[in-house]
Amino acid sequence: MILYLLRRVFLLAFVFIALSILAFSLGYLFPGDPLQNFTGLRTISAEQLPLLIAEYRMDQGYIQQYLGYLQRIISGDWGLSFASQQLLLVEIKMLLPATLELAAYALLISFFIGIPLGIIAAIKPDGVLSKAISALALTGYSLPIFWWALLLIMVFSLWLGWLPTAGRIGVLYEIPYQTGFMLIDILLAQSQYQQEALFNALRHLLLPTLVLATFPTTVMIRFTRDSMLEVWEQSYIKTARAKGLSRSQVLYRHGLRNALLPVTRQIGLQFSTLITLAMITEVIFSWPGIGRWLIDSIYQRNFPAIQSGLLIISTLVITVNMLTEVLHTLFNPLARKR
Incomplete structure (x- = not known):
């Protein structure tokens, strides 16, 4: 090791x-x-x-x-931004938490929704429920993210008026910058309108998180379903069922534990996808993250910002992928043997 x-x-x-x-x-x-x-x-x-x-x-x-x-x-001397003439490292530190916050919540949603639906779809692969989940996953996988985002804005923001269309929090709330993560900063602020600000920030967070989580959720559904079906055909599963264990006992004691091992590797892969899709999501929802900042820098011909943005995003993606590979090897004895 x-x-x-x-x-x-x-x-x-x-x-x-x-x-x-x-x-x-x-x-x-x-x-x-x-x-x-x-x-x-x-x-x-x-x-x-x-x-x-x-x-x-x-x-x-x-x-x-x-x-x-x-x-x-x-x-830490990364130069200045052509557009603002501010230190690039300072701008990145201000903007990166917003992107990480959005990607982290989207990744959590994809895991908490995608894995259970994938398990349900694998229990009876020829059943109606399994086919419906597979069709839903295929539809979500095929949706263009920009079209899906605009559709949700039109329904929930323009027609129903339930959710805001842009930003991280309403302009009425003054939240001092501490960590860069909006929900954490609101909890640390200890202001008199803390609950109202927290609710407002959650409303701003809901739509972009759902849009960003759509693609990785469908991937997790399909990947978990295929992994469960592969494990379900192994000899130790058949042996456990032959010993008289119920289907639920075999699923939770033997099948689920082994089927979820390959899923840990998907954390890094889906994080890479989320960082890429976050650029489009941040532009559509005016989310003040590093993805929107990088795209604005391209339009402004802000070459030092493009250079630094490429460096920080690539470093982040490579590091997360490497860490997930190490975690998968630690949890999987077969991977350590190979």
């Missing part, structure tokens, strides 16, 4: 190096002056130019420039 972890750490370090090389190369691949792309300064005066050239090692070779880029990334 120690050797496996060392291999994973080495692979993670290799991927990070390759990712940093790509992010560094973007400074030269983007239009404009590479020094401006690295610093984020719109204009560089004659007095600043020699100092910045020396600091960013622009008078040296690419290897020395790349090593200097790594040092700046590690130290």
Whole structure:
């Protein structure tokens, strides 16, 4: 197991190096002056130019420039945003919790809904209920997320007026920034309108979370159903049933435990999907997360922000995938043996 972890750490370090090389190369691949792309300064005066050239090692070779880029990334000097002229690392710290909050709640919904429905669909695969769940999963899997989001907005916001269409919380509530996670910040604020603000934030969170959770929920239904059906045909399941155990006992004691082991690997895969889909969801619902910020940066030709956004999102996705692989190996003896 120690050797496996060392291999994973080495692979993670290799991927990070390759990712940093790509992010560094973007400074030269983007239009404009590479020094401006690295610093984020719109204009560089004659007095600043020699100092910045020396600091960013622009008078040296690419290897020395790349090593200097790594040092700046590690130290937190990510440059400035072309659009706001603010520190990029500060903007990312402000926006990233909103995306993580949305993705985390969507992932929880997909697990708490997708896994039970997948188990129900696998109990009697030829039954009416199983076919209905499979048809529902196939429909949800085929829905374009932007169309589904606009449809829910039209029904629940415009027609019924139950839910808001955009934002994280109403403009009437002043919640001080502490962690960046809105629900946690509301609980920590201890304001006199805490309950009203919490209810308002939940109303703002409901629609984008449902939209974002649709695709991973359908994937979890299909994956859990197939995993249960595969386990249900194993010899130890047949042996347990031959010993006289009821169907529910076989399901909970033997089938479910082994069928859910491969599901743990889906955490990383679905998280990667959620981060990608969150960009579209954040634009539609005006959710102030890093996905919307990155898309706005593309429209604004904010090259330093694109460079930093690519680096932080890729690092986050790779890290979560690696952690889920390690957890799956810890929980699954067969995976450790392989």
